[in-house]
Amino acid sequence: MTVKIPLIRVLPLVVAGALLAGCAAAPASQGVNDPLEPMNRAVHGVNKGLDRAVVRPASKAYAAVVPEPLRQGVSNVADVLELPGDIANGLLQGRIDRAATNTLRLAANLTLGLGGLLDFASAAGMPEYKTDFGETLAVWGVGEGPYVELPLAGPSTARDAVGTVVDLAMNPLNGLFEGDDRTAAMGVAVLSRLNDRARYSGTIDSILYESADSYVQARLLYLQNRRFALGGGDAAGDEGGDAFIDPYEDSNGQ
Amino acid sequence: MASNTFLSRRAFVGAGFAAAAAFGALPAAALNVDQARALIDKVVADINGVIGSGQSEAQMLGSFEKLFARYADVPTIARSALGAAARSASSAQMAAFTKAFQRYISRKYGRRFREFIGGRIEVNDAKPLKSYYEVISTAYLKGESPFEVRWHVGDKSGKNLFFNIIIEGVNMLASERAEIGAMLDKRKGDIDALVADLNAT
Numbered sequence: 001m002t003v004k005i006p007l008i009r010v011l012p013l014v015v016a017g018a019l020l021a022g023c024a025a026a027p028a029s030q031g032v033n034d035p036l037e038p039m040n041r042a043v044h045g046v047n048k049g050l051d052r053a054v055v056r057p058a059s060k061a062y063a064a065v066v067p068e069p070l071r072q073g074v075s076n077v078a079d080v081l082e083l084p085g086d087i088a089n090g091l092l093q094g095r096i097d098r099a100a101t102n103t104l105r106l107a108a109n110l111t112l113g114l115g116g117l118l119d120f121a122s123a124a125g126m127p128e129y130k131t132d133f134g135e136t137l138a139v140w141g142v143g144e145g146p147y148v149e150l151p152l153a154g155p156s157t158a159r160d161a162v163g164t165v166v167d168l169a170m171n172p173l174n175g176l177f178e179g180d181d182r183t184a185a186m187g188v189a190v191l192s193r194l195n196d197r198a199r200y201s202g203t204i205d206s207i208l209y210e211s212a213d214s215y216v217q218a219r220l221l222y223l224q225n226r227r228f229a230l231g232g233g234d235a236a237g238d239e240g241g242d243a244f245i246d247p248y249e250d251s252n253g254q
Numbered sequence: 255m256a257s258n259t260f261l262s263r264r265a266f267v268g269a270g271f272a273a274a275a276a277f278g279a280l281p282a283a284a285l286n287v288d289q290a291r292a293l294i295d296k297v298v299a300d301i302n303g304v305i306g307s308g309q310s311e312a313q314m315l316g317s318f319e320k321l322f323a324r325y326a327d328v329p330t331i332a333r334s335a336l337g338a339a340a341r342s343a344s345s346a347q348m349a350a351f352t353k354a355f356q357r358y359i360s361r362k363y364g365r366r367f368r369e370f371i372g373g374r375i376e377v378n379d380a381k382p383l384k385s386y387y388e389v390i391s392t393a394y395l396k397g398e399s400p401f402e403v404r405w406h407v408g409d410k411s412g413k414n415l416f417f418n419i420i421i422e423g424v425n426m427l428a429s430e431r432a433e434i435g436a437m438l439d440k441r442k443g444d445i446d447a448l449v450a451d452l453n454a455t
Contacts, residue, residue: 072397217432220429244384248330
């Protein structure tokens with residue numbers, strides 16, 4: 001007797017498996033794991049030099065020359081170009097609802113948003129679920145690994161560095177754009193980053209140029225914020241989490 | 255009110271003394287979730303007031319320092335930021351450091367809050383966390399996705415005060431421990447030099 005299992009019956013199992021993988025996800029990382037600190041500090045020095053000489057002045061020039069609505073439009077297009085990757089990673093994570101919302105966003109912004117210039121979807125109350133392959137690896141249970149600072153890309157972890165490479169190599173748009181189109185897409189992404197650099201310049205400058213040890217501040221900020229984002233935003237509420245510090249306990253020990 | 259400033263100030267001081275006398279002998283009432291929430295409601299209302307006031311930058315930074323001194327447990331935050339060095343510090347050094355730290359941190363975070371002009375913060379929820387309370391709020395800034403700000407509130411100082419702010423997972427106490435630690439290392443552990451430099455910025 002042969003048993004035929006229709007795909008439609010198996011699919012929920014696959015999804016459930018993905019969800020279970022999510023529950024069994026990598027144990028929450030705590031503290032700072034930085035065995036490569038000497039190398040990372042060297043890269044940090046290079047990145048800081050690049051920011052001071054190129055990125056920061058370019059972002060200021062971009063913000064000064066191009067009016068805000070146009071810069072926002074370029075950043076909106078960059079967000080739309082990232083959506084196919086967000087959707088693919090959402091599916092790989094078993095987060096069907098987020099992938100579906102991102103698909104609706106893509107459709108809405110490409111049409112009613114005039115090809116992506118306007119963020120129609122956000123105005124209509126469709127949230128944006130930004131994600132990446134680093135998060136997919138975390139959902140699959142891969143541990144965070146040591147902290148690394150990447151040239152140009154900045155603070156990361158071993159897991160997120162692999163994710164960044166995979167996202168670049170597997171971007172669904174790679175096959176779609178060729179020649180000038182591809183250059184234009186990259187240009188949009190770069191301008192969007194420059195806009196962010198200009199917009200958050202107060203915070204970024206204070207970390208890079210006003211803190212006593214910018215390497216340590218950048219590392220701490222990245223690890224805390226990344227763990228918060230991967231924890232679904234609830235990491236701070238967990239009693240065992242990194243986020244809770246009891247300053248009264250310290251002073252009792254005096 | 256302007257014509258009565260002297261009188262009202264006297265009345266205020268008098269009332270303050272009376273209140274201190276009345277409550278000073280009593281143990282601090284145990285903090286509950288509603289009081290923790292009420293404290294942060296007040297903090298948030300005052301911050302929203304400052305960022306909507308149209309003050310100059312210098313005035314805003316002064317207002318933020320007053321808010322910080324009123325609603326945060328500054329001595330405990332300062333001691334925690336100083337870390338192990340606090341144990342060997344004299345009480346005069348701790349007093350000087352606490353004062354310098356209050357000014358430093360109000361200016362640093364005040365400049366961030368200044369970017370909130372045109373925005374607002376809303377308190378959504380409060381819950382117990384260990385022997386403290388966590389109040390969860392959302393910041394709505396112009397042209398930004400809303401983001402989460404958590405406040406840790408306790409009464410171990412004898413008053414209901416907050417002792418930590420966590421913005422999208424980024425923890426003020428942890429950041430300041432690292433920063434003050436690095437500043438102290440640069441000055442070879444000299445707390446007096448650290449205080450002098452904090453006062454000079």
